[in-house]
Amino acid sequence: MLKIENLEVNYGMIKAIKGVSFEVNQGEVIALIGANGAGKTTILHTITGLVAAKAGKIEFEGQDLLKIPAHKIVGMGMAHVPEGRRIFQELTVYENLKLGAFIVNDKKRIEKNLEYVYAHFPRLKERKNQIAGTLSGGEQQMLAMGRALMSNPKIILMDEPSMGLSPILVSEIFQIIKEVSADGTTVLLVEQNAKKALAIADRAYVLETGNIALSGDAKELMNDENIKKAYLGE
Amino acid sequence: MSTLIDGLSLGSIYALIALGYTMVYGIAKMLNFAHGDVIMVGAYAILSTIALLGSPIAAIVVAILVCTVLGIFIEKLAYKPLRGASPLAVLITAIGVSYFLQSVAQLIYGAKSQPVTIGNFGSVAVGDTKISLAAIITLAAGAVIMSALTLFIKKTKMGRAMLAVSEDRGAAQLMGINVNKVITVTFAIGSALAAFASTFYLMQIPSTSPTLGAMPGIKAFTAAVIGGIGSIPGAMIGGMLLGIIEKISLSIPVLAPYTTALEFSLLILILLVKPTGLLGKLKREKV
Numbered sequence: 019m020l021k022i023e024n025l026e027v028n029y030g031m032i033k034a035i036k037g038v039s040f041e042v043n044q045g046e047v048i049a050l051i052g053a054n055g056a057g058k059t060t061i062l063h064t065i066t067g068l069v070a071a072k073a074g075k076i077e078f079e080g081q082d083l084l085k086i087p088a089h090k091i092v093g094m095g096m097a098h099v100p101e102g103r104r105i106f107q108e109l110t111v112y113e114n115l116k117l118g119a120f121i122v123n124d125k126k127r128i129e130k131n132l133e134y135v136y137a138h139f140p141r142l143k144e145r146k147n148q149i150a151g152t153l154s155g156g157e158q159q160m161l162a163m164g165r166a167l168m169s170n171p172k173i174i175l176m177d178e179p180s181m182g183l184s185p186i187l188v189s190e191i192f193q194i195i196k197e198v199s200a201d202g203t204t205v206l207l208v209e210q211n212a213k214k215a216l217a218i219a220d221r222a223y224v225l226e227t228g229n230i231a232l233s234g235d236a237k238e239l240m241n242d243e244n245i246k247k248a249y250l251g252e
Numbered sequence: 253m254s255t256l257i258d259g260l261s262l263g264s265i266y267a268l269i270a271l272g273y274t275m276v277y278g279i280a281k282m283l284n285f286a287h288g289d290v291i292m293v294g295a296y297a298i299l300s301t302i303a304l305l306g307s308p309i310a311a312i313v314v315a316i317l318v319c320t321v322l323g324i325f326i327e328k329l330a331y332k333p334l335r336g337a338s339p340l341a342v343l344i345t346a347i348g349v350s351y352f353l354q355s356v357a358q359l360i361y362g363a364k365s366q367p368v369t370i371g372n373f374g375s376v377a378v379g380d381t382k383i384s385l386a387a388i389i390t391l392a393a394g395a396v397i398m399s400a401l402t403l404f405i406k407k408t409k410m411g412r413a414m415l416a417v418s419e420d421r422g423a424a425q426l427m428g429i430n431v432n433k434v435i436t437v438t439f440a441i442g443s444a445l446a447a448f449a450s451t452f453y454l455m456q457i458p459s460t461s462p463t464l465g466a467m468p469g470i471k472a473f474t475a476a477v478i479g480g481i482g483s484i485p486g487a488m489i490g491g492m493l494l495g496i497i498e499k500i501s502l503s504i505p506v507l508a509p510y511t512t513a514l515e516f517s518l519l520i521l522i523l524l525v526k527p528t529g530l531l532g533k534l535k536r537e538k539v
């Protein structure tokens with residue numbers, strides 16, 4: 019479904035991504051884990067066109083994403099929940115969700131998507147007229163996820179959805195990721211919380227300073243001695 | 253009473269121009285210092301159309317079209333190639349565009365100011381005071397235009413896209429919003445508002461010259477900063493405030509000569525107390 023080949027990304031002189039290849043198949047939950055500064059966010063930003071690649075290929079359902087402007091990518095069925103949520107702080111919850119469905123023209127479809135989001139995040143329904151900037155961190159994360167789901171994505175990219183949340187909320191968010199996956203949406207999940215991510219992922223890639231250091235079945239990686247030491251704190 | 257109406261009417265003109273500065277700043281993150289000169293071009297469009305067709309209404313329509321197209325062209329030719337360039341480069345380009353427009357106007361129409369008559373409006377008597385009809389029309393039309401703009405931003409998809417781009421360009425792109433298109437629409441709207449400002453300006457001061465845009469441009473920019481640059485209601489409030497203060501100051505003989513100084517002092521005072529302007533918000537840095 020999504021195939022990245024020998025991707026290289028530079029920020030000026032800094033080589034952030036140095037030839038990364040991986041793929042995501044339809045229906046999978048793929049975890050991309052790695053330490054701070056490894057390049058996880060950069061990869062997601064390059065996939066959705068916010069950052070330009072220096073070399074390599076990104077193929078989504080047979081189309082070369084590197085040739086497509088950022089604003090056209092969501093229409094192809096790819097939603098991105100960016101790092102730090104980046105909800106529209108000055109707009110209401112409802113207005114944020116409507117913007118998530120910006121590319122959907124069918125009013126009925128928008129209503130249905132809204133119901134779907136409210137069913138998964140009842141809290142957003144209660145607070146639909148609240149200004150998004152006044153939501154709690156957890157609620158903002160829910161809004162960012164709900165906003166992405168409003169576009170009927172085939173694949174959803176999530177960048178550290180657990181960042182800054184209490185353990186209970188983290189569990190709640192991961193539960194919803196599982197549900198979204200069960201509903202048929204493919205998930206590419208970037209996480210620092212390797213334990214949680216590996217627990218719900220099918221496969222995982224471990225990124226170290228711009229390179230894929232390790233990859234494989236999520237359950238096997240969870241038992242890998244190096245992973246345990248470096249990422250699971252055991 | 254009549255000073256207040258005059259002030260509000262002048263304020264409407266400042267507000268209409270300030271909206272152009274503030275919307276472009278909010279959405280394209282740049283200061284379009286050529287904006288004042290769009291008003292001047294609008295004034296000449298009115299002058300020429302009246303000379304050719306004799307109809308003030310046609311003149312206003314032509315001015316709106318000319319300014320809108322001009323705004324789109326300025327953005328496409330001068331600013332779009334500089335997307336992502338340093339703010340200083342963009343600022344210098346804007347000043348260049350400003351001089352360019354003034355020079356072209358001077359080549360075509362000459363440097364001297366020329367009279368433009370949109371109509372004879374006279375005044376109406378309310379009790380003992382006489383109120384200029386032009387001021388009343390400006391005030392009423394300005395209120396209608398600004399309400400329409402507010403509705404457009406609140407209720408339409410394009411309006412919401414503009415708000416989204418002004419807050420977070422990257423996130424807006426992730427929603428499928430074409431940022432270039434939004435910026436083009438912003439310049440078009442800002443320039444159309446400038447054409448209305450030209451109209452109302454000429455109704456009160458019926459003459460134009462190549463530097464006509466300079467003073468109202470600077471005043472309106474001041475108004476936008478007072479209100480909080482980037483904020484649409486801020487531009488409206490800032491414009492009104494500046495218009496009223498200017499007219500009140502002009503009506504008091506001792507203060508009259510110092511009016512402009514007074515207005516800029518107000519700017520400095522407000523920026524000292526609230527650096528972001530009345531309604532401006534401090535932008536949180538995006539990670």
Ligand SMILES: Nc1ncnc2c1ncn2[C@@H]1O[C@H](COP(=O)(O)OP(=O)(O)OP(=O)(O)O)[C@@H](O)[C@H]1O
Pocket residue numbers: 029032034052053054055056057058059060061101210
């Ligand atoms: N806009 C930028 N300009 C310059 N360097 C950048 C920029 N964004 C990221 N980098 C650098 O690129 C490298 C990868 O950053 P990236 O944000 O992709 O890491 P990450 O794996 O997402 O880290 P974290 O877990 O902390 O979010 C880092 O060294 C970072 O400093």
Ligand SMILES: [Mg+2]
Pocket residue numbers: 058059060101177
């Ligand atoms: Mg990151």
